[in-house]
Amino acid sequence: MAVRPSLAYFPSDNALLESSGLPWGVAVTPFSSTDERGSSPVTGDEGDLIPRCTSCFAYFSTLCSLHRWSWTCPICSEDNDLSADAAARYARDGSHDPPELRSAFVDLLLPGEEGEAAAATTPVYVAAIDLSSSEEFLELVKSALLAALEALSPGSLFGILTFSSKIGLYDVQGPITIVKNVFIPPDSDGTLHVDLKDVMPFCSFLAPVGTFKDRIAEALETIKPIASWERATTASQVQDHALHHTRGFGVAIDALVNYLSVENGTTFELARIFAFLSGPPNYGAGQLDARSNGDHNTGKVVDSNNTLLPEETSFYKNLVHVWTFSRLQMNTLILLP
Structure with missing residues (x-):
């Protein structure tokens, strides 16, 4: 690095x-x-x-x-x-x-069960992308991920997950890219009604970079902000409009960690999760109350003295223990003005 x-x-x-x-x-x-x-x-x-x-x-x-x-x-x-x-x-x-x-x-290298150096496991990379963001934010995310794809070894596995008021899993290995969504209940305690493993199997979600790099790049280019394709058009859709800037980050990351931890073998050991977050989580478990600091969307200016929020929940601290036990690594990119 x-x-x-x-x-x-x-x-x-x-x-x-x-x-x-x-x-x-x-x-x-x-x-x-x-x-x-x-x-x-x-x-x-x-x-x-x-x-x-x-x-x-x-x-x-x-x-x-x-x-x-x-x-x-x-x-x-x-x-x-x-x-x-x-x-x-x-x-x-x-x-x-x-x-x-x-x-x-x-x-x-880490030793294997017999005390010998373990054979290299398959590298796994997952991009978790916030759809409740601006076009500029997503363009920056796409550029970063496209550059990262060029640096990955052909044998690496790569997965794309999006989150807002729902979680989207991308399958790029078929004739056309398929996205399967799971809605996040507003009062969720961190669990979903359906496990991600039941929505899409690992073999579909994690695509070999050497074979599907172009398809992964094409899938990244199709990602748009949720507000660009779910605009409210009538008074009855006011609630849907309010969901345009919802970030169910806590539930999405918790579900993703559990998803990757289902396999007890070495395939998903040390999997790396790259989370791209455009503002404070404000939906579902792990949400933060940022009302006193205004809207933190990337398109608006925020007082620099108020950008650091006090700890409001132990949700993410508890997730750290899960990540450590699962031997997962997570990098989070937070872009605020």
């Missing part, structure tokens, strides 16, 4: 960033074969020995503060104890340090 900041120095706090008047951001290339310096990853076969933070589950890395019998997580500042084996592993001199101490860019 390559990480490139827009400035050579990071602002120490938000006040300094605001007063400088300079644009600040970070470009992340998750599928890059080299890091931002052009270096290849340091490899090894002891991925199971790397300690993880007990609070946020982040892996130990060169960014952590290492002590004799403990280490400090740079993500959440949690102090974690080191086992005797881990302490001995990190007590080596510089010439014999393990990979995670030699570089911030490592590629390690």
Whole structure:
């Protein structure tokens, strides 16, 4: 993965960033074969020995503060104890340090059940796209995903899921692209009336990139904002019009994690979910009350002092435990003005 900041120095706090008047951001290339310096990853076969933070589950890395019998997580500042084996592993001199101490860019294998290095599992990538957004937002999402498709290996599996007041699953492997929708009940506690596995089997939802890359690209181009094709035309459709900007993000992601976790084999281990969210979730389980901050749609300006909302629900914190148990990885792109 390559990480490139827009400035050579990071602002120490938000006040300094605001007063400088300079644009600040970070470009992340998750599928890059080299890091931002052009270096290849340091490899090894002891991925199971790397300690993880007990609070946020982040892996130990060169960014952590290492002590004799403990280490400090740079993500959440949690102090974690080191086992005797881990302490001995990190007590080596510089010439014999393990990979995670030699570089911030490592590629390690996990052992199999018999203790040998596990064979590479099939990479799985799922794009979860917010339809309650603007045309500009979706064009940006499509451009990012089309570029990502070019970087994926031919053997990778790719799935497209959309969400608003309903969840859409895309099947690109037939003669024409098929989208099957599941409506999210407004009072849902996080569950659907129908499981996604009953709506579409894995073999239809996850398409091999090498065979169906063009079909996946075509399917992405057909995605439109929900307001562009579900406009209210009569007074009786006021409720439908109100659903144009509903984001059932919590229910959709919970259902997707459960969907990918049905298989107990290695096929869906470490599946990566890329969620593209254009505003705060406001429908179904996991919704946030953002009324005090106005409409956060990407087409409107929001006061920068009010964009960070306080924690209102433990729904997503609880999902973290499910993701960790299922060995799923999730990246979320939130675009707000």
